[in-house]
Amino acid sequence: MSMESSSQSRERMLSRIRAALGHSSIGSAPDELEPFLTKAPAGNGYSLVDRFGEELRRAGGQVAHVKSRDEVGRYIADLQIDDIKASVAVSDGRLIRDLGLRDLLQSQGSEIVTTLAEFRGDDRDSKSQYQRVLLECAIGVTAADYALADTGTLVLVSGGEQHRLISLLPPVHVCLLSPHLIFPSLTQLLSHAKAGSYSGGTPPQALTCITGPSRTADIEQTITLGVHGPQSLHVLIYSPE
Amino acid sequence: MSTVPDSKLQRQPQSFAENARRALVNRPLQQALSIATGKATSARHAAVAEVGAENWELLRKRAHAIKAQTINNLDFYLDKFSSNVERQGGHVFWAETADEACDYIAELAHRHGLNEIVKSKSMMTEEIGLNHALAVAGIEAIETDLGEYIVQLAGERPSHINMPAIHKTRGDVADLFAEKLGVERTEEIPQMTALARRVLRARFAEAGMGLTGVNYAIADTGTIVLVENEGNIRLTTSLPAVHVAVMGIEKVIPGLEDLDVFLKLLSRSASGQKMTSYVSLLTGVKSSRAEEGPDEFHVVIVDNGRIKILADEHLRESLYCIRCGACLNVCPVYRKIGGHAYGWVYPGPIGAVLTPQMIGLDQAAALPFASSLCGACGDVCPVKIKLPEMLLHLRHKVKEAEPPESRTHYHSKEDTSEALGSLNGFRHKSENSDGQSAWSRSRKRLSNVFEHLGFRLWAIAMTNSQRYQAAARLARLAQAVAGRRKANGPRVLPMPRWTATRDLPPLARRSFREQWLESSGEPTGDMARQDATHLKESQRAEQTP
Numbered sequence: 001m002s003m004e005s006s007s008q009s010r011e012r013m014l015s016r017i018r019a020a021l022g023h024s025s026i027g028s029a030p031d032e033l034e035p036f037l038t039k040a041p042a043g044n045g046y047s048l049v050d051r052f053g054e055e056l057r058r059a060g061g062q063v064a065h066v067k068s069r070d071e072v073g074r075y076i077a078d079l080q081i082d083d084i085k086a087s088v089a090v091s092d093g094r095l096i097r098d099l100g101l102r103d104l105l106q107s108q109g110s111e112i113v114t115t116l117a118e119f120r121g122d123d124r125d126s127k128s129q130y131q132r133v134l135l136e137c138a139i140g141v142t143a144a145d146y147a148l149a150d151t152g153t154l155v156l157v158s159g160g161e162q163h164r165l166i167s168l169l170p171p172v173h174v175c176l177l178s179p180h181l182i183f184p185s186l187t188q189l190l191s192h193a194k195a196g197s198y199s200g201g202t203p204p205q206a207l208t209c210i211t212g213p214s215r216t217a218d219i220e221q222t223i224t225l226g227v228h229g230p231q232s233l234h235v236l237i238y239s240p241e
Numbered sequence: 242m243s244t245v246p247d248s249k250l251q252r253q254p255q256s257f258a259e260n261a262r263r264a265l266v267n268r269p270l271q272q273a274l275s276i277a278t279g280k281a282t283s284a285r286h287a288a289v290a291e292v293g294a295e296n297w298e299l300l301r302k303r304a305h306a307i308k309a310q311t312i313n314n315l316d317f318y319l320d321k322f323s324s325n326v327e328r329q330g331g332h333v334f335w336a337e338t339a340d341e342a343c344d345y346i347a348e349l350a351h352r353h354g355l356n357e358i359v360k361s362k363s364m365m366t367e368e369i370g371l372n373h374a375l376a377v378a379g380i381e382a383i384e385t386d387l388g389e390y391i392v393q394l395a396g397e398r399p400s401h402i403n404m405p406a407i408h409k410t411r412g413d414v415a416d417l418f419a420e421k422l423g424v425e426r427t428e429e430i431p432q433m434t435a436l437a438r439r440v441l442r443a444r445f446a447e448a449g450m451g452l453t454g455v456n457y458a459i460a461d462t463g464t465i466v467l468v469e470n471e472g473n474i475r476l477t478t479s480l481p482a483v484h485v486a487v488m489g490i491e492k493v494i495p496g497l498e499d500l501d502v503f504l505k506l507l508s509r510s511a512s513g514q515k516m517t518s519y520v521s522l523l524t525g526v527k528s529s530r531a532e533e534g535p536d537e538f539h540v541v542i543v544d545n546g547r548i549k550i551l552a553d554e555h556l557r558e559s560l561y562c563i564r565c566g567a568c569l570n571v572c573p574v575y576r577k578i579g580g581h582a583y584g585w586v587y588p589g590p591i592g593a594v595l596t597p598q599m600i601g602l603d604q605a606a607a608l609p610f611a612s613s614l615c616g617a618c619g620d621v622c623p624v625k626i627k628l629p630e631m632l633l634h635l636r637h638k639v640k641e642a643e644p645p646e647s648r649t650h651y652h653s654k655e656d657t658s659e660a661l662g663s664l665n666g667f668r669h670k671s672e673n674s675d676g677q678s679a680w681s682r683s684r685k686r687l688s689n690v691f692e693h694l695g696f697r698l699w700a701i702a703m704t705n706s707q708r709y710q711a712a713a714r715l716a717r718l719a720q721a722v723a724g725r726r727k728a729n730g731p732r733v734l735p736m737p738r739w740t741a742t743r744d745l746p747p748l749a750r751r752s753f754r755e756q757w758l759e760s761s762g763e764p765t766g767d768m769a770r771q772d773a774t775h776l777k778e779s780q781r782a783e784q785t786p
Contacts (some may be wrong), residue, residue: 014320016337224434
């Protein structure tokens with residue numbers, strides 16, 4: 001590799017691109033395209049919650065409505081029916097903390113996996129220890145930051161919650177969702193988010209959209225679930241009475 | 242897997258005709274292609290129907306406009322994207338060639354003391370021959386997409402842009418897993434999938450570096466967007482301490498607000514899904530070491546011939562491609578010969594356009610002719626790339642580049658007759674390069690003269706209904722007198738050079754017009770005039786909005 005600096009190679013590449021395009025000098029900001037106004041997804045009399053649920057089921061996810069902390073606990077206990085001691089990883093998502101879900105599951109007899117924060121994950125050893133524990137874990141529980149009705153998609157955002165591995169490594173993913181976080185589509189969510197939380201132009205480091213379980217169709221186009229990520233996805237829509 | 246993959250060295254578009262012939266007699270391949278392209282096409286069709294034709298067209302036009310905006314101002318948007326990556330703690334490396342990109346990644350792995358990395362599926366890394374380059378540098382690259390993993394275990398290359406193992410049946414995969422992984426043979430797809438999960442999980446757990454491609458790069462924010470179903474990209478970008486993303490210069494789009502259009506088009510076009518299982522938007526590096534995710538983030542921005550494409554106004558739009566694979570699935574040529582016959586990384590209609598531009602027209606002169614010009618590829622393209630026009634343009638360039646004496650069989654300068662004549666071109670071209678006797682060359686020249694004469698006569702007959710009917714009567718007479726009997730079938734006219742690559746159905750004893758006349762009593766001349774009037778009216782109706 002040459003010792004050439006990054007800014008030199010960048011300048012050389014950009015000037016070759018300018019030459020290819022016939023631009024004489026450094027391009028100024030091009031005129032922006034007219035905004036693209038898609039019609040809001042047709043309601044068909046559905047609420048956003050119903051639409052979300054229907055689309056998620058179509059994508060292979062399962063949807064349940066829960067009204068209380070106890071119902072959440074019972075739902076997860078039912079998933080452990082074969083193995084009541086199955087280990088559960090619980091994220092530090094806000095709804096999960098508010099509900100005290102960790103204590104609840106512990107009192108039900110579940111083995112709760114230590115979170116990254118408890119590992120004081122500021123060095124590589126504790127981080128890889130955390131990863132190893134999660135690789136063995138049976139159920140991951142997170143809370144969604146947003147959801148999209150038109151595709152049945154959960155949106156999980158880094159920063160507030162350590163969601164990346166808990167929603168990915170265990171074979172079962174349970175995600176709590178407050179119905180007021182459901183947006184009609186990604187476009188609406190992104191414009192909301194741009195105006196609000198990251199108006200400075202800096203989105204969260206990781207924004208993950210999840211639509212159904214992990215799937216592949218790489219062998220004879222036959223859909224098979226749980227190839228690298230969870231085999232099942234359960235979304236608990238939480239509306240307290 | 243200590244062997245060095247030779248994918249970089251396999252450049253065989255020159256032997257396209259031979260590759261295609263071999264593929265056509267490969268029965269398992271024919272079966273696998275038929276299953277996979279059939280399912281993919283009908284899934285896409287249903288997904289598009291649900292959106293509605295009008296909305297679909299709006300989305301395509303918008304995507305085309307966004308790509309045009311970005312590609313025509315690529316210097317501006319790439320500059321902005323790379324500045325934003327760096328502002329957020331990412332590293333950007335600009336690679337003009339495949340070697341520069343590979344060297345950078347190999348050196349990075351060495352610097353971290355790694356001799357293996359995990360990677361997700363990326364056509365860009367296929368294009369630059371990354372796995373080969375890393376193997377030479379003593380680094381094993383482990384493919385983690387199930388299809389790519391199968392192809393890597395078999396020592397092959399992907400034969401489709403997003404269904405890499407499309408050419409393999411479940412039986413092939415069962416044999417492969419039994420042989421390479423030492424497990425008991427099973428053809429159960431869930432069991433084979435679970436096995437791959439277990440084997441690859443172990444590699445993920447140890448990996449120090451993860452390598453991915455990029456679906457979209459957002460200029461406004463420095464975000465990269467990755468689209469997938471399996472979750473291996475999420476593993477690749479979440480577990481290892483270093484993440485390297487490799488992208489072509491054309492992957493950038495202006496802002497996050499442009500993303501939804503592309504996600505809608507890509508997943509429906511590729512697999513008929515409304516949304517793939519996972520879409521990850523990754524921006525810079527984490528703000529605190531206590532968070533999840535890699536400590537280092539590198540983006541490698543690759544030219545590797547793209548700037549040359551950018552300079553060609555006829556072909557610039559081929560950089561709009563979002564690698565959905567829809568043009569492959571509908572292409573009657575791809576569906577019969579599969580991806581390997583194209584001889585390089587990108588197969589199907591988009592491959593026939595990109596490959597000659599990227600590795601040289603002389604290296605891939607047969608590819609622009611590997612099309613029936615039916616136009617299906619252009620119809621399904623989610624970003625409205627004019628693939629059939631580009632194929633014609635490239636055919637023109639191939640012919641222009643040939644020495645004048647080998648061009649003798651095209652006397653007419655008219656575009657249409659050239660297009661028709663060149664349908665046959667790839668055979669002539671590739672056979673010429675095989676080296677053959679003067680006798681067969683002159684025979685071929687003679688038959689070229691006949692072919693040209695045939696098209697002239699055809700044109701004369703087809704442009705007048707009386708002449709056409711007379712010619713048809715004459716042809717039926719000729720068939721009755723001089724026709725040869727097909728095995729157990731009716732007589733057909735003997736045209737061996739024509740029928741070597743085509744079917745020539747026998748002429749019916751009585752034409753449709755004659756049968757119509759007998760049953761309805763209406764004179765056919767009037768019918769023809771009515772047809773013409775009707776056609777003109779419907780054309781006028783289409784033009785008025």
